[in-house]
Amino acid sequence: MTPPKTDLQITGLSKAYGPDSSVLDGLDLAVPGGALAAVLGPSGCGKTTLLRIIAGFLRADAGTVTVGGRTLTGPGLHLPPESRRIGIVPQEGALFPHLSVARNVAFGLTGLARGERRGRTEEVLELVGLGGYGDRMPHELSGGQQQRIALARALAPEPALVLLDEPFNALDSALRAGVRADVRAALRATGATAILVTHDQQEALSTADLVAVVRNGTIAQCDTPQEVYRRPASPWVAGFVGDAVLVPATADNGTAATALGRLPLTAPAGGRRDGTVLLRPEQLQLTEAATGVRGTVTDVCFYGHDAMVSVTVDGLDLPVDVRVAGPVTVRPGEETGIRVTGEATLHS
Template identity: 75%
Template sequence: MNELHVDGLTKSYGSEEPVLRGLELTVPPGALAAVLGPSGCGKTTFLRIVAGFLHADAGTVRLGDRILGGPGVHLPPERRRIGIVPQEGALFPHLSVARNVAFGLTGVERTERRRRTEEMLDLVGLAGYGDRMPHELSGGQQQRIALARALAPRPQLVLLDEPFNALDSALRAGVRSDVRAALRATGATAVLVTHDQQEALSTADLVAVVRDGRVAQCDTPQDLYRRPANPWIADFVGDAVLLPGTVDGDGTALTALGPVPLATPPNGLRAGTVVLRPEQLRLIDAGSEGVVRGTVTDVCYYGHDAMVTVAVEGHDTPVGIRVAGPLPVCRGDEAGVRVVGEAGLHP
């Protein structure tokens, strides 16, 4: 079994405030988990402790039935059966692609080493590239070779340290898809450390949001987006519309956008922050009966959709509305706003 368990991980540097404050995380066997958070939240420290490059002040790291680090225990990195894919590939420039991939196969018989190298190159879609040098590859190809190198020794766990940062946006999605397919083909458990929300949601089976050295929420991408644990997570993971609201007697919240049905009972809350997503708002004709009226303050067009910002009465911050298809409004137009679906309510 290659389930990763991290319990009570704590780490500080000298006299500074702790970077990790009892971080807890479980990654099921064969799953790809994204550790997502803003700069300085502790995600890189977490990765380096799991890899064995740092000692934790407290807590335990367990992979399957093996304790990698804990009270009185610290396995060195080379004994952890962990593969690492660093930023920008970090291939050895003086070694061929095949020798880069085979680098970690020490003690493996030559024929088997060659066979496994060819297998890994085929797995990442670069069969026949073994004789090339790293400088002859594109950035995306170098990242796939770095993954092949990490997978060749058949690790129980693969750690990916923001491996797509150096790639342009057109290439990034394709390489992410290739990496995910290769990981699933080998059955390795994997942890992707990233600050890119879109990357985490589109790539991982689980997303753990880290804030101030703790996991604030760990869930599937869909549940994390649809049911964030608090307004901060809602605003950090994707775009959010946050409105003050008071609870009506029939399980709705009264807001500046009108009454909004609540997804779960308010559990005694009489007021709080209502959380909506921009795709839950609709632009309609300002003259329609019973709508909330506002003025379009900005339009950001992305091709597949657009974000239209509307200032409405009774709310200090303009709300964002995601619009698909042809743009029905321009900046300065009057527009009506209507809410569809249910919202979350938080203290």
């Protein structure tokens, strides 16, 4: 049996809350069926508005939203939330405190007979790793368990699309990675298409199949996490998704002359031109002061698993950051050398 199509297509989506308060401005987004896409952006960029329009809680001013070829929002059309076959995992779970875990999960299964509801409830509880928890009450569960129950409730009616609205915010850092992995595994096991709305760059890059970076109501870039990180579409995207080293450059014949030396580029420059090259701090290495490009250490920030060393270099207005794994042997005020590895990305 061929599984139903669940791809998400958004075209020209616009929404304003007044004449001077445009939130979405012709936003386009395509998510293949079965993929988990993270919608990543700063506060106020339009992430929550986008989620509410997809869910049907808010009407768009223009544009279309289709799931599996079925139009949910379009000119003169606005299907109500209950008709959209969309599951929602809100922040902090939002379970019904007076209902057991099983009754929370079965809440949206009103169209099934009692035995079928029980079977489907047990099935999705097993899927999220909480089989046997059906008789518990929400207050008896940890925060991570409550989020997995919320996911089970969203998956139980077999929705065409699952929306996750910053669902890990309330969890401490020790729990967050584990719950993210559990949620991702459960979504993949069902083949559900999902949208994760987040402002956490690490969460987006480590969890999603696609990352859509939103800026000022439009998609600034949508690609795999690796491409968004390694080949960002603009310096702004580069700085938003991770630590970035931006250096003025003159490019020619596939390389760029910079204060850090001549660097190979990820793509041909297309003739001689000036611009800015992007490097990630892990592409920079500290060397003996007598080798590489010389600089002076201005700061060292230790994070446990690594450290960030800031180095001033002649010809650059700002220090460059070097990510160092393992012990850090340099101190502020000391001279050091810098060597660049890998390719740089050129931006105009």
